[in-house]
Amino acid sequence: MIGCVPHYLDLVKSCVGHFPKNFHPKTVLDLGCGNGNLTTLLIKNFPKATFTMVDASAEMIELCRKQYENYHVKYVNSYFKDFPFEKDSYDLVVAGFSLHHCDADEKQSLFNKIYNALKIGGIFSSCDLMINKSHPDHPALVKQWKEFVNNNFSNEAKWNWLMEHYKAFDKPDNYFDQIKWLKNAGFTKIIHPFKKGYWVHLQAVKE
Ligand SMILES: C[S@@+](CC[C@H](N)C(=O)[O-])C[C@H]1O[C@@H](n2cnc3c(N)ncnc32)[C@H](O)[C@@H]1O
Numbered sequence: 001m002i003g004c005v006p007h008y009l010d011l012v013k014s015c016v017g018h019f020p021k022n023f024h025p026k027t028v029l030d031l032g033c034g035n036g037n038l039t040t041l042l043i044k045n046f047p048k049a050t051f052t053m054v055d056a057s058a059e060m061i062e063l064c065r066k067q068y069e070n071y072h073v074k075y076v077n078s079y080f081k082d083f084p085f086e087k088d089s090y091d092l093v094v095a096g097f098s099l100h101h102c103d104a105d106e107k108q109s110l111f112n113k114i115y116n117a118l119k120i121g122g123i124f125s126s127c128d129l130m131i132n133k134s135h136p137d138h139p140a141l142v143k144q145w146k147e148f149v150n151n152n153f154s155n156e157a158k159w160n161w162l163m164e165h166y167k168a169f170d171k172p173d174n175y176f177d178q179i180k181w182l183k184n185a186g187f188t189k190i191i192h193p194f195k196k197g198y199w200v201h202l203q204a205v206k207e
Pocket residue numbers: 001031032033034035036037038054055056057060078079080081095096097098101102
């Protein structure tokens with residue numbers, strides 16, 4: 001991720017660290033946990049919290065299962081669309097580079113479900129690439145991204161692999177559309193604590 005995603009560490013750090021001083025979540029939902037990069041950072045700061053890690057990949061869930069034996073962690077091998085987002089259940093919902101796998105309709109539906117699943121005062125924190133593929137800036141973004149990846153790997157194989165997946169599976173959306181959808185879901189306080197071009201960390205609070 002560090003070699004393939006510009007600003008990855010800054011985005012992740014912001015996503016799991018930019019909280020109000022008195023924010024101590026007891027229940028955390030990690031959507032698209034992957035190998036657990038976000039939860040690993042969060043769990044050090046909130047060791048008593050109960051974490052729910054959701055991922056469609058059984059392999060990723062198994063990787064996570066080995067890491068957090070001494071903590072309160074639930075593992076759910078599921079697509080987001082099939083996960084039961086129970087009402088008023090979480091203080092914090094995080095999504096690191098996972099929502100670009102969902103199309104615009106699924107993102108909007110997810111934002112509604114996340115809003116309902118958060119407790120009052122709860123925070124939704126998402127970092128991702130946030131530009132639509134038809135945006136006029138998209139070709140320039142891809143050019144800069146290619147330079148970044150090729151500087152980190154000895155040949156173009158990684159970039160070619162990445163683009164194959166990007167073209168086939170990834171559905172990023174503009175950050176301003178996502179802010180609109182978050183507002184439609186009910187969020188009133190929405191900020192972007194980190195933003196470099198279209199690499200963005202969005203945070204929304206349920207007030
Ligand atoms: C690029 S990884 C990011 C992992 C980690 N959150 C991070 O920031 O490093 C995205 C993860 O989201 C999962 N994912 C993508 N779409 C999903 C969906 N619709 N439902 C559940 N998991 C999904 C993938 O299996 C993958 O493990």
